[in-house]
Amino acid sequence: MLNNSTQTSNSDQLDNAQSELDTFPFVSWLRTVAPYIHSFHGKTFVIAFAGELATDSELENLVEDIAMLHAMGMRIVLVHGSRPQIQEQLALHSIDARYGTGQMLGYRITDLATMECVKEAVGELRLDIEACFSQGLPNTPMAGSRISVISGNFITARPVGIVNGVDFVHTGLVRKVDHESIKMSLDHNKIVLLSPLGFSPTGQAFNLAYEDVACSAATALKADKLIFLSSVHGLKDTLGEHLAEISLPQLTPMLGPDGMEPGELRSLLHTAVKAIKLGVNRVHILPHNRDGALLEELFTHDGIGTMIVASDIENLREATMDDVGGILQIISPLEDEGVLAPRGRDVIERDISCFSVIEHDHVIFGCAALFQFSGGLGELACLAVDPETQGTGDGERLLKRIEARAREIGIKRLFVLTTRTEHWFLKRGFIKSSVDELPKERKSHYNWDRKSMVLIKTL
Template sequence: MSGSSELPKSLPSQHSENFVAWFRSVAPYVNGFRGKTFVVGFGGKAISGPLAKTFAYDVNLLASLGVRLVLVHGARPQIDEELREKGIEPRYQGNYRVTDAATLDCVIDAVGSVYLEIEALLSQGLPNTPMAGSTIRVVGGNFITARPVGVLDGVDLQYTGAVRKIDGEGIKAQLGLGNIVLLSNIGASPTGEIFNLGMEDVAEAVAVAVGADKLIYLTDSQGASDAEGKLLDELTADAAEQLMRVGDWLSPDLKRYLPCAVRASRRGVKRVHIIGYTDDGALLQELFTHDGVGTVITRESLDVLRVAKPDDIGGLLSIIEPLENDGTLVPRPRELFEREINRFSVIEHDGLIVGCAALYPYGNGMAELACLAVNPDHRRWGYGERLMHHIEQQARVAGVSRLFVLTTRTSHWFLERGFALASVDELPDEKRLMYNYQRRSKVMVKTLVAE
């Protein structure tokens, strides 16, 4: 959708069903994001690259859906180009650019040029494009108060600055009017001096000041990865901080952005997303699909394992019903879930129930592990095993010494996790009398060792 400069008048019939299913699947996100505040930070490379136009399309779509947007841009490559044209050698001290008076002139020229380019991108309205008929108002202002960094390791950084204060109320007032707020990486001090700031620091400070629901960084990589290059789709703030200490393999952008992401998360920003600016539509894919395409950083884990409650019945049924339909699980009356909801445990991922299991105690130190089910899209994350261990722990607390399951299709999964085949005669009397010989479920038993 966002990657095309022209929109078709109708969908081919063979794609219509997929389109309808996709459109329905994003409805919860549309409802959930309306009225929320997102801060999007991106460097000058994202604007100078080939996907700048489609990025504007995606920003337009978010604004059309009622998302309150603050855009914070940088201009590092544009500043370097200005310096080269004027024959000025860039100087750095640690992670900071040394900004003398001549360099500051280049910063102002480059930042102003990028700002106007973004305004132009967001002002498009050609027919047959995603921005046809859009009425986006982009506003800026003196919302950032800066201060000098000063002397670092004996080097005076001069006009290199840091964020001193953000006018959060002023920004929120503009967002309340339906405007997109566009901010750059420069700020003025109370004495009227202009300072060169880090885009990532500005985005962090703005997100905290306005109480953003999401802070999104567009970077030179798909997201944070481990030493083998595997994408880490979610990190807690503590895990991200540990990655910063050992992650020599991380890209230059990530080394700058991760510290800001950790601080923002710990200071109240609910979600910090890191995605790649080289992937067309990455912003939409990250926000409107459950798995996303980048890395999300939160203060605490997105996974929650807890006892089920009545409000969870809808989520439970969405997981269990497909398994009942294909014969993996025995169909249960829906009123049974309402009566026995306290026997169930669920695991949530980012607010969505993705797995469940139940514990049914019997006499003689035995209990049944029942209804162990995980959403197919999330089975690779080990949720089934986590639920099994959770039920085992509940059973131990209840004085259960032997846990059994009845299964028709997953016997090997249980065998690999310590269960052994048993006979129907080993079941508790009550369960043995209810055994369905037509299903011929395999009986598997595990002896629980005290921890």
């Protein structure tokens, strides 16, 4: 029978081992998201959410997520919708909702009685949001934090007017955003809260679409991201697969006469196109009913929604000294597994001009190197992609880039040394060869302990 001290010792060892197992995924995750946190620090995000999010009791979770972004140094402008809240007020007062048709489809006709319901609904929801930020976020990672929220008359509006004989009365459009006051508030570490209400210079109030407010604020601030949390789950391709990213040239045909049907998604996409054309870098469309969707979209490679960009943000280019750290991060795990021959930082720095990298939103996800030898021979080396993007074609694109570089400098045949990826290269035109086929200067450095296979492709 074990004595108490032995039992305690064994128990401590098991606890320590379990602790290491429990901690490792967190450490790995934190290292993965660190580049995003660094990239987003000091950036301006306009986050807009539909009123349905508040009715589905998801508001507190969203506030926790926004509080974390704010703590990481991101400048947050929050815009809320209020359509279900307005509808509730109209029902309480037995007022029928009326909407425009044709080009004004979806726009509420806001008469005087409806406007009073709008004020009541918007005011109540804004107070609920401010209360959520003021409760100290108990039992959360942000417990005890002090977050100040600023709201006010930042939006100047104008009336929609009479369209096709229909007077929209107090329904308005954004005329101007007081971006200087908003920036001043952001500079003082405040979260700015914008409601879908605007005011004319004469003091008249107008009911606005929260999408219009968000887009106008984002463009006036030249925001880095405009994020919509709505009932829309993003775009799908013709096969029904989720589209994590789409550029304006790809999106334009979808919004043509023969494109998608009118609805919330089409409306949001038109808003996204407008925002990007006016200077917003990225527009994201996320589902509001998925807990943590905001964090998942920002801190994972593929996200959870659809990101709309001006052009393809994936960049395949030649490496610079600034990329050494990113290259090492990609190849180090493969070196540890014995897939790649070991290279130190000094070797990468020395050979950096030989490398090409593929980056996505300023984060490196793959690399490859080309070394030239006599006799028209070149070596493809250090081809590696991040495990998260394997199967997406990054390796193929890097190979084509290296082949193009090789042709430019007169290389006729490309060889590669591999221990585990023989079939991948064989499928792409390489054929088995022998060490004797290597150029003399490379053959002298062949590692006979690794016994790498030699594969050659004629360009």
